[in-house]
Amino acid sequence: MARAGLTAERLTRAAAELADDVGFEQVTVSAVARLFDVKGASIYSHLKSSQDLKTRIALLALDEMADRAAEAVAGRAGRGALVAFGDAYRDYARAHPGRYEAARMPLDADTAASSAGPRHAQMMQAILRGYRIAEAEQVHAIRLMGSVFHGYASLESSGAFSHSSPDSQESWIRTLDALDTLLANWPTENPARVPHG
Numbered sequence: 001m002a003r004a005g006l007t008a009e010r011l012t013r014a015a016a017e018l019a020d021d022v023g024f025e026q027v028t029v030s031a032v033a034r035l036f037d038v039k040g041a042s043i044y045s046h047l048k049s050s051q052d053l054k055t056r057i058a059l060l061a062l063d064e065m066a067d068r069a070a071e072a073v074a075g076r077a078g079r080g081a082l083v084a085f086g087d088a089y090r091d092y093a094r095a096h097p098g099r100y101e102a103a104r105m106p107l108d109a110d111t112a113a114s115s116a117g118p119r120h121a122q123m124m125q126a127i128l129r130g131y132r133i134a135e136a137e138q139v140h141a142i143r144l145m146g147s148v149f150h151g152y153a154s155l156e157s158s159g160a161f162s163h164s165s166p167d168s169q170e171s172w173i174r175t176l177d178a179l180d181t182l183l184a185n186w187p188t189e190n191p192a193r194v195p196h197g
Contacts, residue, residue, distance in 0.1 A: 006036065008046045012056040019057055019098025024105075027098070029053055054105060061103035062116040065092050069123055078130035079180045085127060086149050086176055093153035100153065120146075131183040141183060148179055 015032045022031075028050045033040045047053050065088070072084040093100040107115060124142045133141050152175060155161060161168040 006038070006042060006046055008056065011036075011043060011046055012053070012060055015053055016057045016060055016096075016099050016102070019102060020096050021098070024054070024057070024098045024101040027054065027057065054102065055107065055111065057099065057102040058105040058107060059111075059115050061096070061099040062120070064096075064099065065089065065103060066116040066119040066123070068092055069120065073123060073127065077127075081127045081130060082145075082180055082183070083176050085123065086145075086172075086179075089149040090153050090156070090172065093157055097157055100157070104150065104154075128183070131186065133183065133186045134188070137186060137188075141186060144182075145179070148175065 011032055014035050015027050018031060018035065019027045029040055029043045029047060032053065033043045036042075047056070068091075069085050069088040072088040073081045076084050107117075121142055124145050125138055127145075128138050128141055131141075152172065156168050161171065
């Protein structure tokens with residue numbers, strides 16, 4: 001029988017907080033059960049498995065990131081929107097490392113399609129309208145943007161930039177400047193179609 005007061009949403013939010021505290025990989029149904037001082041069976045009345053729990057954390061994180069990014073870019077265009085979007089990702093990763101890791105968890109096609117993932121892509125596509133990149137090229141530009149934002153946040157969270165100068169904030173600003181310049185000067189030809197030699 002399900003314990004009164006426990007819901008899938010409440011368990012997911014508690015698990016997301018746990019992920020931020022101890023790491024996403026450490027989150028299990030048993031660990032969440034201990035938070036509520038209940039047996040695992042009580043949790044399974046609301047969740048199918050640890051995988052189900054982790055998927056729910058990933059979906060929560062994608063929703064939260066999309067909401068923050070949408071709020072950040074509202075009313076902005078071009079470089080302003082690009083910087084606001086990138087800052088929203090990076091700030092989220094720094095404030096919620098476990099959730100951020102969860103957001104990068106591979107999802108099956110149906111789950112991914114119904115998640116907030118497409119909202120992220122749509123926002124990046126909207127940002128690209130300020131750069132006049134041809135529609136056929138936009139998927140490449142979106143992948144580049146995602147690689148820069150996620151790559152930087154992941155490296156920074158792992159401590160990769162903490163043992164060298166200058167401060168990572170300075171490099172982040174320079175990275176966004178370079179990305180803005182690249183998007184503003186996006187190549188019109190597909191290099192794969194240009195003969196070499």
